[in-house]
Amino acid sequence: xxxxxxxxxxxxxxxxxxxxxxxxxxxxxxxxxxxxxxxxxxxxxxxxxxxxxxxxxxxxxxxxxxxxxxxxxxxxxxxxxxxxxxxxxxxxxxxxxxxxxxxxxxxxxxxxxxxxxxxxxxxxxxxxxxxxxxxxxxxxxxxxxxxxxxxxxxxxxxxxxxxxxxxxxxxxxxxxxxxxxxxxxxxxxxxxxxxxxxxxxxxxxxxxxxxxxxxxxxxxxxxxxxxxxxxxxxxxxxxxxxxxxxxxxxxxxxxxxxxxxxxxxxxxxxxxxxxxxxxxxxxxxxxxxxxxxxxxxxxxxxxxxxxxxxxxxxxxxxxxxxxxxxxxxxxxxxxxxxxxxxxxxxxxxxxxxxxxxxxxxxxxxxxxxxxxx
Numbered sequence: 001x002x003x004x005x006x007x008x009x010x011x012x013x014x015x016x017x018x019x020x021x022x023x024x025x026x027x028x029x030x031x032x033x034x035x036x037x038x039x040x041x042x043x044x045x046x047x048x049x050x051x052x053x054x055x056x057x058x059x060x061x062x063x064x065x066x067x068x069x070x071x072x073x074x075x076x077x078x079x080x081x082x083x084x085x086x087x088x089x090x091x092x093x094x095x096x097x098x099x100x101x102x103x104x105x106x107x108x109x110x111x112x113x114x115x116x117x118x119x120x121x122x123x124x125x126x127x128x129x130x131x132x133x134x135x136x137x138x139x140x141x142x143x144x145x146x147x148x149x150x151x152x153x154x155x156x157x158x159x160x161x162x163x164x165x166x167x168x169x170x171x172x173x174x175x176x177x178x179x180x181x182x183x184x185x186x187x188x189x190x191x192x193x194x195x196x197x198x199x200x201x202x203x204x205x206x207x208x209x210x211x212x213x214x215x216x217x218x219x220x221x222x223x224x225x226x227x228x229x230x231x232x233x234x235x236x237x238x239x240x241x242x243x244x245x246x247x248x249x250x251x252x253x254x255x256x257x258x259x260x261x262x263x264x265x266x267x268x269x270x271x272x273x274x275x276x277x278x279x280x281x282x283x284x285x286x287x288x289x290x291x292x293x294x295x296x297x298x299x300x301x302x303x304x305x306x307x308x309x310x311x312x313x314x315x316x317x318x319x320x321x322x323x324x325x326x327x328x329x330x331x332x333x334x335x336x337x338x339x340x341x342x343x344x345x346x347x348x349x350x351x352x353x354x355x356x357x358x359x360x361x362x363x364x365x366x367x368x369x370x371x372x373x
Contacts, residue, residue: 015275015282017091017110023068023103025050025061036274037091037112040084050108053081060093067095068106078113140185147185151178195237195331202234202241202287202351203227206268209245213253213266221256226269231287234351236332244328244336247321248291248347255295255345267292278335278350286334289349298340306338325349 001009011018017034019027026049030042038045038053054061060079067074079093091110098105154174161168210223234241249266256264269290276286298306306322326336334351 013284015277017112019050019108019110021050021064021068021106021108023105025064025068025106028105033275034110037089037110038081038083044084053083055080055082064095064106064108068097068104071097071104073097081110143185144182147178147182151175151182154178195240197235197237199233200236200238200241202231202270202289203229205238205241205245206270206289208242209249210268212246213249216250217253220264221253222263222265224265224267226267228270228272231270231272232353234287234332234353236351237328240328240331244325244349245289245291247325248336248349251321252291252293252295252345255297256293259295261294261343263294265294272353273350276350278333278352281333281352283352283354285353287351287353289351290346291349292344292346294343295345297342297345298338 011029011031014031015033017037018029018031019034020029022028026047027045030038030045035042050064051061060076063074063076066072073094073096075092075094077092078090081089081091083089090113092113094109094111096107096109098107151174154171158168158171158175161171206225206227210225213221214223249268252266256266267290269292271288271290273286273288274284276283278286322336329336329349329351332351334349337348337350339346339348
């Protein structure tokens with residue numbers, strides 16, 4: 001491998017967005033992180049001016065020209081960039097001038113501000129998950145043992161009260177409520193068996209969920225698909241992936257039940273996302289699944305706690321669907337995030353695409369009920 005090939009390989013694998021400009025501020029090169037950040041291919045941008053990405057009122061353009069003319073690097077915080085779809089993103093921008101074969105060039109690094117916010121939010125989610133897991137383990141142990149004793153005592157008492165039906169009714173209530181609480185604890189603990197990993201077509205999973213949703217809603221809610229067919233198979237547990245997506249879709253259905261939108265809609269969208277960090281692990285490529293609904297959104301007073309058990313935005317809700325989904329995606333070393341606003345609530349599921357032997361998951365990823373025994 002030549003030095004040029006090595007340098008190109010290094011740039012292509014950086015998580016930082018890098019853009020190379022000519023002395024006329026024309027784009028010469030973008031690495032894959034820059035393509036992902038700007039949501040456009042290098043083929044479309046190379047040869048065009050950086051001006052199209054900057055607001056005319058922004059001082060960055062003047063600073064870039066000054067940097068390359070005076071051969072002086074600079075850093076500018078919170079620079080607004082205009083993407084091809086006219087949306088805006090905010091980045092920290094660093095420019096470093098250098099010379100190659102008597103030609104002046106400018107190396108521009110872009111660090112999105114929302115990435116730092118996302119990482120902080122992600123760390124909070126992971127901390128929430130770990131805290132909840134430990135809490136549930138302890139509660140399960142303290143609750144299930146006494147419940148077993150209560151159920152056994154009720155069964156023995158029922159034997160003695162066979163000829164007193166007016167009292168037998170009370171033992172049946174005790175047994176029924178004990179079984180209900182045991183079932184609730186089991187649902188809090190999550191799956192009772194270890195996941196069985198195999199190659200899974202994520203679009204087959206989504207189509208299965210979509211078919212269930214269309215049946216449950218009798219066609220009263222539109223299900224839109226927007227799939228990226230280039231996404232390869234994921235090494236995962238099909239049943240748990242279906243459950244994770246289905247819980248989120250059912251939440252969307254319930255949110256749309258009293259929606260005033262003329263066409264209540266749930267969108268299922270898949271995309272490839274490059275250079276994405278989950279926890280402390282950087283992944284070159286992940287599959288992103290978006291479940292988007294045009295309902296009223298999540299109430300502001302619970303939006304930061306929706307992944308805690310027993311937190312629900314509707315009357316009668318168990319508040320277990322999202323924690324169970326998050327747990328299932330965590331078993332795949334993935335993550336669920338939520339972007340909430342009126343008329344567009346988006347749950348994003350991130351699943352690594354590296355072909356890792358996930359059957360050998362660390363102990364902390366085993367079903368919770370096998371850990372407290």
